[in-house]
Amino acid sequence: MRNTYPSILILVIIGQSLFAQSLxxxxxxxxxxxxxxxxxxxxxxxxxxxxxxxxxxxxxxQASYNNNGNGTITDNITGLMWAKDMGEKMTYEQAFTKAExxxxxxxSDWRVPTIKELYxxxxxxxxxxxxxxxxxxINTEYFNQPLGDTSKGEREIDAQTWSATQYVxxxxxxxxxxxxxxxxxxxxxxxxxxxxxxxxxxKLYVRLVRGNTSYGKNEFINNNNGTISDKxxxxxxxxxxxGQARNWEDALAYAESxxxxxxxxxxxxxxxxxxxxxxxxxxxxxSKSPAIDALFSTTSINYPDGSKGHYPFFxxxxxxxxxxxxxxSAAYIAFGEGLGKMHDKVMDVHGAGCQRSDPxxxxxxxxxQYHGPQGDIRYVYNYVRLVRTIKPTNND
Numbered sequence: 001m002r003n004t005y006p007s008i009l010i011l012v013i014i015g016q017s018l019f020a021q022s023l024x025x026x027x028x029x030x031x032x033x034x035x036x037x038x039x040x041x042x043x044x045x046x047x048x049x050x051x052x053x054x055x056x057x058x059x060x061x062q063a064s065y066n067n068n069g070n071g072t073i074t075d076n077i078t079g080l081m082w083a084k085d086m087g088e089k090m091t092y093e094q095a096f097t098k099a100e101x102x103x104x105x106x107x108s109d110w111r112v113p114t115i116k117e118l119y120x121x122x123x124x125x126x127x128x129x130x131x132x133x134x135x136x137x138i139n140t141e142y143f144n145q146p147l148g149d150t151s152k153g154e155r156e157i158d159a160q161t162w163s164a165t166q167y168v169x170x171x172x173x174x175x176x177x178x179x180x181x182x183x184x185x186x187x188x189x190x191x192x193x194x195x196x197x198x199x200x201x202x203k204l205y206v207r208l209v210r211g212n213t214s215y216g217k218n219e220f221i222n223n224n225n226g227t228i229s230d231k232x233x234x235x236x237x238x239x240x241x242x243g244q245a246r247n248w249e250d251a252l253a254y255a256e257s258x259x260x261x262x263x264x265x266x267x268x269x270x271x272x273x274x275x276x277x278x279x280x281x282x283x284x285x286x287s288k289s290p291a292i293d294a295l296f297s298t299t300s301i302n303y304p305d306g307s308k309g310h311y312p313f314f315x316x317x318x319x320x321x322x323x324x325x326x327x328x329s330a331a332y333i334a335f336g337e338g339l340g341k342m343h344d345k346v347m348d349v350h351g352a353g354c355q356r357s358d359p360x361x362x363x364x365x366x367x368x369q370y371h372g373p374q375g376d377i378r379y380v381y382n383y384v385r386l387v388r389t390i391k392p393t394n395n396d
Contacts, residue, residue: 024214025232028077029060030124030270036319036327038360053252055270055317065142072105073142078120079212085144086205092193095162095206113209115165115179116216127321128185132156137186145183157184160204167351169285190351222295225261238386240297245381248330248360251315255386268317269387271331283352290335291352311336312383320357329357341375349374
């Protein structure tokens with residue numbers, strides 16, 4: 001008898017691809033195909049075994065680009081067109097002037113990308129070694145990505161990219177802040193518009209974008225069964241987290257064993273899926289809420305100083321290749337403030353909606369800890385919000 005399984009698999013993949021292309025906000029996959037435990041690369045874990053359910057166990061919309069030969073790159077998944085080059089660093093205001101005046105490729109509708117548009121380009125196959133770029137977090141076959149100029153005293157990671165998305169709160173010493181992506185170290189952070197040390201406006205790179213103005217805009221539906229569907233991305237979400245903080249291994253296990261609203265195909269979201277539900281118009285400072293739509297319910301936590309009414313970090317399934325042991329950390333999204341400790345004071349240093357990473361495990365008594373120049377807080381025991389893909393053939 002003829003084996004029909006390969007043909008069926010191809011049809012399923014084609015069907016999923018066509019479904020993604022029909023969505024206004026398709027999430028581009030992280031590109032991760034390697035498997036990790038807490039400290040090392042491992043062989044592919046089997047279902048039911050430890051560390052099953054991580055990023056590489058699930059394949060999403062694979063990145064696909066066209067070089068148009070005129071300084072522009074088309075993203076075939078998102079429908080966005082990008083500038084291949086970024087030019088020189090500039091202030092936030094200058095970035096908008098550049099977009100308004102650009103006629104790149106013969107087009108006059110260029111704009112500064114939102115943080116969700118910009119984050120669509122990130123690939124978690126990148127790696128940082130001892131603060132230096134080993135492999136960038138963007139596809140360098142299509143995009144030119146400069147490094148920080150070490151001859152001017154910059155670090156290689158000082159090559160951040162502006163988004164158009166301003167933080168609705170403030171960071172550090174009440175600084176007006178804009179979210180950006182660092183494609184050298186694989187993070188979203190809030191960057192002050194004004195550099196207090198240099199006493200001048202901060203300058204970052206900008207990569208212009210055009211097309212698909214619906215990208216990054218969620219279309220949430222309350223299914224009234226403990227789940228929220230996003231018609232824009234084709235993803236269904238757990239409406240309320242379960243109130244438990246876990247290390248990364250336990251977060252994966254919880255996701256794989258979940259049975260919610262009659263569905264058993266829940267998973268821990270990858271970093272890009274999780275970032276898609278951040279609501280950058282909300283923050284603990286301004287709306288007294290986490291940075292997520294009010295349809296969702298989020299456990300509140302106390303800060304290390306004992307103050308109440310704050311919100312946790314949420315694990316992703318994505319290993320973040322950075323640090324002394326590059327395999328030992330996983331990415332999270334801060335739906336509460338992006339805390340750090342500076343001048344012996346815990347404060348919001350990167351904004352609600354930032355993406356950083358935590359060690360995957362550690363002794364609870366040893367945390368929180370503070371790390372790096374902004375004293376980024378490390379909890380290790382973070383929270384979980386599950387996701388599943390809405391099947392186009394089902395009544396989801």
